[in-house]
Amino acid sequence: MNPYRDLPAERFWRKAVAGVPPFALDPGPRDAFRIARTDRVATAGSCFAQRVSQALARGGFRYHVTEEAPEGMGEAEAASRQYGTFSARYGNLYGPRQFVQLFDRAFGAFDPQLKAWQRQDGRFVDPFRPTIEPDGFADEAAVLAAREHHLARVRDLFESLDVLVVTLGLTEGWRCRADGAALSLAPGVAGGQFDPAEVAFVNATTSEVIGDLAGFLDRLWSVNGRARVIVTVSPVPLIATYLDQHVLVSNAQSKAVLRAAAGEICERGDPRLVYFPSYEIITSQTHGGRYYGEDQRSIAEAGVAHVMRSFMRSFSPGPDSAPAAPPAHTSEAEFAGTAGIVCDEETIERSLA
Incomplete structure (x- = not known):
């Protein structure tokens, strides 16, 4: 009466990890919903979410973009202005509090006191998407x-979306003291001036991330009850930490919090919600670190390809469905911004140069 006797092979490390070639590692969900070629698939989150959107487009899925470049704008300019980088031009959304507040701002439930930042060159930027x-x-x-x-x-x-791929990136961040408005970057990095009397550093706990993620899902489903959501954690490490400790320690703490929160939310049993292990695929020791670039932070193309092989096996409609090209109105113009990866966090290092 051993309770482990009849479990499938994927439940055992020796059979599912040590016993397979590294490139064949596939921990993706097997009983998740499927994505039809006609489903409108949107992405939001950290910079790794952009790699997902690129792969979705290449795989024949319908990458859904509602904020398109103006007619006549060239591809290079559209890319530099982040049209198509995400499904709308909200820039990097690193943590769940940003998702919650983006929804509330869009639907008129939250109007932050902070309106604009001025840069050193005299120009102005949006504090909530400064790049x-x-x-x-x-x-x-x-x-x-x-x-x-x-x-x-x-x-x-x-x-209007049918599927949303949410990539959680960071627990560290900055919020306005006046009303709690969550920022993607600290003032002084890409605009504005840093004043500790006006902004506070925060490092979200597991319970806070769970509350924010659950709050965002409730909001989304209140306006789009059919929406299905795939939650994943970015494998891209922190570029810097504001905590008084080594960045390696902060990164481990941040990713652990996000992974634990995502797991708890996705284990609640809602069939519209599933966790996808892109973080685990990239960071697995079976690859010997080969899925990272020389900076030990950027994700190599081989790693992205592995993630998307598993993604397709988990969510594609099946072998009988041919990978059709995206509809004409969701083609090259919408993918113009996906040629390069935009990571607002990297502005921190550039601001110190």
Whole structure:
């Protein structure tokens, strides 16, 4: 009466990890929902989410973009202004609090007091997506006008998507003391001036991440009950930590919190929600670190390919469904921003140069 006797091979390390070639490691879910070729698939989160969107487009899925580049804009300019980098031009969303507040801002439930940051060159940027306009804005009014258009596209996105791939990236961040508005970067990095009286450093706990992620899902399903969500954790390490400890320790702590929170939420049994182990695939010791670049941070193409092989096996509609090309209205123009990876966090290092 050994309870482990009849378990499938994937439950045993020797059979499912040590007993297979590294490239064949496939820990993806087997009983998850399937994504049809016609489903509108959106992405949001940290910089690794961009690798997912690229692979989805190459795999013949319908990458859903609601904030498109203006007609006549060239591909290079569209990419530099992050059109198509994510499904809307919200930039990197590193933690669940940003997801919650993006939804609330889009649907009129939250209006942060912070309106704009001024850069050293006199131009202005949106504090909640400070890198989407390389040349900045002329004034605060231009920032607010662009934000209003953007949030309308975000509303459309949340109401129309069929599948959302959420990539959690960080627990560390900065929030405005006045109203708790969550920022993707600290003021002074890509605009604004750092004043500890105005902003506070935060490092979200597991319970906070669980609360924020659950809150975002409840909000999304309140306007789009059919939406299915794939949650994953970014394998890209922190570029810097504000905690008084080695960055390696902070990175382990941050990823552990995000992974634990994602696991708890996804184990609640909602069939519209599933965890996908991209973090585990990239960081597995079976690959001997070969899935990272020389900087030990960027993800090598071989690693992305492995993640997406597993992703396709878990979610593609099946062998009888041919990988059709995306519909014409979701083709090259929407993928213009996916040629390069945009990581707002890297602005921290550049700001110190």
